[in-house]
Amino acid sequence: MTEAPKKKKIYPAAIAATVFAFVLIPLHAGCVVLLAFFPLVLWMIISIDRAIRHPETRKTHLARIFVWTIAFFTALGAEYAHYVAARNYADGIAIAIRNFSAAHGRYPENLAEIGIDHQEMRGNLGFSGYSRIEDRLSLFYTPTFSYFRPYVYDFKRGAWDWD
Numbered sequence: 001m002t003e004a005p006k007k008k009k010i011y012p013a014a015i016a017a018t019v020f021a022f023v024l025i026p027l028h029a030g031c032v033v034l035l036a037f038f039p040l041v042l043w044m045i046i047s048i049d050r051a052i053r054h055p056e057t058r059k060t061h062l063a064r065i066f067v068w069t070i071a072f073f074t075a076l077g078a079e080y081a082h083y084v085a086a087r088n089y090a091d092g093i094a095i096a097i098r099n100f101s102a103a104h105g106r107y108p109e110n111l112a113e114i115g116i117d118h119q120e121m122r123g124n125l126g127f128s129g130y131s132r133i134e135d136r137l138s139l140f141y142t143p144t145f146s147y148f149r150p151y152v153y154d155f156k157r158g159a160w161d162w163d
Helices: 013-022 028-052 054-104 116-125
Strands: 130-135 136-141 153-155 161-162
Touching: 013 028, 013 054, 028 054, 054 116, 054 130, 054 136, 054 153, 116 130
Parallel strands: none
Antiparallel strands: 130 136, 136 153, 153 161
């Protein structure tokens, strides 16, 4: 007597994909989202191959691919939203510094002079800061998708550069 083939369930994939998305949604988890891309694509290629070769489990494989695709793009979308929010906040600080300079003929000594709390800035941008030593300015923040290379504002050009 032969047994009917076991139906594979989608629940483990759905739970793992949900955990993946929720772990990677917080600020500064973007580099992990990008690191997960290639293994995820490799897994999807293997799953598509299995779906083609084993029609009895095709729906399950395609459902797993769908669930993981949704999880990946949810995490990627959240990362993009963090990136845009951080850039807008940092742009606001740069504009406030430039406006202060235009009004007072000098750059502020610290962020408190323009009404920005340093802790609030760190809460919105992560590792970030502003310093003025003589006429040398430094405004920087770490982008949400990288821990190692900050964006540094060039006050002469009015643009952000990689450090």
